[in-house]
Amino acid sequence: MAKHVIASLRDFPAGTRKLVDVRGRQIAVFNIKGEFFALANRCPHQGGSLCEGRLTGLVEASEPGKYRYSRRGEIIRCPWHGWEFDVRTGKSWCEPSKVRARQFAVSVAPGSALVEGPYVAETFPVRIEDDYVVLDI
Numbered sequence: 001m002a003k004h005v006i007a008s009l010r011d012f013p014a015g016t017r018k019l020v021d022v023r024g025r026q027i028a029v030f031n032i033k034g035e036f037f038a039l040a041n042r043c044p045h046q047g048g049s050l051c052e053g054r055l056t057g058l059v060e061a062s063e064p065g066k067y068r069y070s071r072r073g074e075i076i077r078c079p080w081h082g083w084e085f086d087v088r089t090g091k092s093w094c095e096p097s098k099v100r101a102r103q104f105a106v107s108v109a110p111g112s113a114l115v116e117g118p119y120v121a122e123t124f125p126v127r128i129e130d131d132y133v134v135l136d137i
């Protein structure tokens, strides 16, 4: 499994999301209060873009007229037909055991911990001698 840097932490503040393309896959990455989650950007219903959905919360009712709103900003609603998915797990709200958006692992890593890529440009030492720029090849 290869690592792909998608953004600097500074450019990805809490409450925002990014649509990234990694090896031909569109992935919606969410920063929910400083925690990062990544879902396939394809709604399992008919393929709507989850990244364009509205982030909402969870409404639960113990009895008619009494409801509780929680988990603000952790449920993504597909913009096409309104199916809702838990951003933390990818599970749908309508059928959590069968219908889910595919999840991908996402984490925050210090720049020093990232492995160098496989491609390195050829470099040559350069020095300055009495006002002349000299390239050693």
Ligand code: FES
Binding pocket: 043, 044, 045, 046, 047, 048, 078, 079, 080, 081, 082, 083
């Ligand atoms: S495509 Fe997402 S709810 Fe229909």
